[in-house]
Every structure is written in structure tokens, then in C-alpha cells.
Amino acid sequence: xxREIVLLSGxxxxxxxxxxxxIYGTTTLDEHVARFSQLAAEAGFSVRHVQSNFEGDLIExxxxxxESAVAVVINAGALTHSSWALADALDTFNGIKVEVHxxxxxxxxxxxxxxxxxxxxxxxxxxFGATSYELALxxxxxxxxxxx
Ligand code: DQA
Numbered sequence: 001x002x003r004e005i006v007l008l009s010g011x012x013x014x015x016x017x018x019x020x021x022x023i024y025g026t027t028t029l030d031e032h033v034a035r036f037s038q039l040a041a042e043a044g045f046s047v048r049h050v051q052s053n054f055e056g057d058l059i060e061x062x063x064x065x066x067e068s069a070v071a072v073v074i075n076a077g078a079l080t081h082s083s084w085a086l087a088d089a090l091d092t093f094n095g096i097k098v099e100v101h102x103x104x105x106x107x108x109x110x111x112x113x114x115x116x117x118x119x120x121x122x123x124x125x126x127x128f129g130a131t132s133y134e135l136a137l138x139x140x141x142x143x144x145x146x147x148x
Contacts, residue, residue, distance in 0.1 A: 008062070023102075066092060098123060
């Protein structure tokens with residue numbers, strides 16, 4: 001049976017490609033997801049991607065992952081810095097959890113230095129641009145015991 005990774009993208013990540021390209025690059029979200037999904041498939045995982053600009057949608061996606069997924073990989077966008085509700089939802093998911101960011105929030109404005117999610121995930125990968133997603137997948141593979 002293929003093991004599912006739920007990949008979550010928060011607010012404004014649908015604008016990647018044209019949103020602050022000097023910070024986030026010019027790769028679109030579809031391109032990030034396609035690359036992640038291709039690498040995941042090669043490693044024996046299926047990917048269900050959910051992007052939403054609404055906190056509740058992301059919370060419901062985490063809740064549904066409880067029934068189906070081996071891992072949640074989440075770039076929550078700015079909800080990273082404000083959403084205790086999303087952190088609570090992730091805390092109920094017993095599988096592998098990886099927080100991912102294209103930029104390095106710790107090197108940016110002070111409001112980005114807090115991650116509500118950091119304490120409920122296995123770990124966080126930030127600052128490597130598109131490579132952040134590949135490193136997140138590698139983390140999932142290692143934690144799932146499928147890395148070669
Ligand atoms: C981001 C960093 C967040 O601070 C920001 O609000 C985003 C993108 C990143 O991938 O670097 O929307 O999560």
C-alpha cells in the first residue's frame with residue numbers, strides 16, 4: 001500500500017512565482033508540489049496537497065490526515081507565526097510532522113521569529129528555497145525508515 005504524505009500550503013503560497021520573488025524565488029506552488037510529488041512517488045509515497053488561505057481549511061486537512069497519512073509536511077505561511085489552533089490540530093496527529101519554509105523566518109522581521117508549530121513537529125527546515133521541500137521529503141523518508 002502506498003503511504004500518503006499530506007502536504008499543506010498556507011495563505012498566499014498560491015501566489016508563489018510572482019510573490020516577492022527576491023525572497024521566495026520564481027518557482028510556482030504547482031512546480032514545488034510537482035517536484036515534491038515526483039520525488040515522493042520514487043520513494044513510495046503518494047502526496048495529497050491542500051493549499052488554502054483559510055486557517056480552518058488547514059485545520060480540517062490536518063484532522064483528515066489523522067485517518068490516512070503517515071506524514072504531514074506543512075508550510076503554513078504567516079499562520080506559522082500566529083495560529084495556535086493549527087498547532088493544536090498538528091499536536092493531535094501522531095505521524096511524522098515536518099515544518100518547511102522557503103525563506104529563513106529567523107533571519108527576517110521579528111514577528112516571523114515565533115513559530116507556533118515548532119514545538120509540535122519533529123523538526124523544521126527553512127531557508128533553502130525550493131530545496132527546503134526536498135529536504136523535508138528526505139526528513140520524512142528517514143523518519144519513516146525508507147531512506148536508502
Ligand atoms: C514562509 C515564511 C513566512 O514567514 C511567510 O509568511 C510565508 C512564507 C516561507 O515559506 O518562507 O508566507 O512560510
